[in-house]
Amino acid sequence: MKISGRPTTEGSRGIKQKKEKLKNFLKEKGFKSTRQRDLIASEFLEMGEHVTAEELYREISKKYTDIGYTTVYRTLKLLNQSGLAAERVFADNLTRYEPLSAEDHHDHLICMKCGSITEFQDLRIERLQERVADEFGFVAVSHKMELYGYCRKCKDNA
Amino acid sequence: MKISGRPTTEGSRGIKQKKEKLKNFLKEKGFKSTRQRDLIASEFLEMGEHVTAEELYREISKKYTDIGYTTVYRTLKLLNQSGLAAERVFADNLTRYEPLSAEDHHDHLICMKCGSITEFQDLRIERLQERVADEFGFVAVSHKMELYGYCRKCKDNA
DNA sequence: AAGGAAATTGAAATTCATTTTCAATTAGAC
DNA sequence: GTCTAATTGAAAATGAATTTCAATTTCCTT
CATH class of the missing domain: 3.30.1490.190 (Ferric-uptake regulator, C-terminal dimerisarion domain)
Incomplete structure (x- = not known):
């Protein structure tokens, strides 16, 4: 059994790779790369936990006051579509997201x-x-x- | 492995027993037995599926026009508390209820x-x-x- | 580099299941 | 039967998730 007592925060290498993957995904789909998407993805990948859109938004708000909740919400959906994040709902009924590495089901x-x-x-x-x-x-x-x-x-x- | 291709509808014996159990639960907690609770419990136990409050309400409305959605909702919560029903949320994010028999986890x-x-x-x-x-x-x-x-x-x- | 079509943003509005409120009604203990 | 507390049901409130829309930005085309 693979153990990971606490979701590990990615090293910056992994993050760069993933952001590259996101860019490819966006281009492929005809979507655009924006400052907001980039910042949100970075913050999300760094947090590396089971965050809600709300939590991520609060964190981001501290640094960037001009990024809205809606954009965080939409970017998480996008990360999910691109396979970089998994959407999960536990018993508290909040939608959480976690960074997803290729083969790591758990x-x-x-x-x-x-x-x-x-x-x-x-x-x-x-x-x-x-x-x-x-x-x-x-x-x-x-x-x-x-x-x-x-x-x-x-x-x-x- | 125990198989039950489709949730089985209880025979009327089981239903009577369960309604008895509900009555005991209510009395124990200082709650009251009412016509509505009785009818809602009966209908719920007869349906024997993974119903939402909404579905159960619609079914009950056909027979009893004076029973409100709120009461169905509250009665399901009560059935859950009493151990007669299990609350479940699947991927569609609706809360469903199913009759629960003593030892039947699945x-x-x-x-x-x-x-x-x-x-x-x-x-x-x-x-x-x-x-x-x-x-x-x-x-x-x-x-x-x-x-x-x-x-x-x-x-x-x- | 400028133009322009299409996508994105973010605040506000909307949705929708769920939960709460409250005045009127009802159960059941005494 | 009386009385008190619980219950009922319509309507309002909640709260997370989603959509709307006008203003802005990206980035493809020239």
């Missing part, structure tokens, strides 16, 4: 007390999911798995 | 074309989930697992 452990989100990957589970789908004649395209409970810290000082 | 296969929802249970996956949680020092309370893809029908006549 699921989440969510603490019901402190709200921390921990990522994990388990190939054994993935295989079984595939098998279940097969048994129903179902072609699985994607899945969503979240374990809710209490993290090490929160279960201890309860 | 997950869902959701067709991205026709929207059909199929239930399944797989103990091997459950065990692995427990193990993953353990490895993170996490105490799992509940989980959510959904496989999205195309059902037998939809993948065939594509």
Whole structure:
């Protein structure tokens, strides 16, 4: 099992690469590269967490007062379309985004007390999911798995 | 693996039992038994699917024009609290409810074309989930697992 | 480099499910 | 039956997500 206790913030190399990918995506689709999109993408990739549009907007507002919420929202959608971000909705019903690297599928452990989100990957589970789908004649395209409970810290000082 | 291709509608025995359980829950909590709650619970248990408040309301409106949406909504919340119903949100972001029997935990296969929802249970996956949680020092309370893809029908006549 | 068509921006308005409010009604304890 | 607290349902409020639209910017064409 691949462990990543806390979503890792990308080194600047990865970020540059990803911004390049975004540019390609935009050009390909006939969209335009703008100062705003560039700044929003940078900030998003640097945060490297499961952020909401709102959170990202607040962060960006600190540095750039002229970038609106709507543009942050739309840029996150764009990042999602381009495959650079994944859109996720957990039990609190807010839409969160996380940077996505090529082959890194993972699921989440969510603490019901402190709200921390921990990522994990388990190939054994993935295989079984595939098998279940097969048994129903179902072609699985994607899945969503979240374990809710209490993290090490929160279960201890309860 | 337990298979239930389509959520089964309860026999009337089960429904009576559940309505009894609801009554007990209400009394216990100092809430009142009302004609509306009774009718809404009956209709809900008979439908036995993953209904939204809206759908249930529309169904009930056909028979009883004096029951309001708000009451249906609140009764579903109540059923959820009492453990008789489970609240679920899938990718379409609507809150759905399904009758819940004591020990019947299950997950869902959701067709991205026709929207059909199929239930399944797989103990091997459950065990692995427990193990993953353990490895993170996490105490799992509940989980959510959904496989999205195309059902037998939809993948065939594509 | 200038022109111009098309995309983008951001504030404000809209949507839509969900949740709350409140006055009138009802359940059920005494 | 009386009384008090809970319930009801229409309407209003909420709040995140999405759309609108006029002003601005990008970038393709010349």
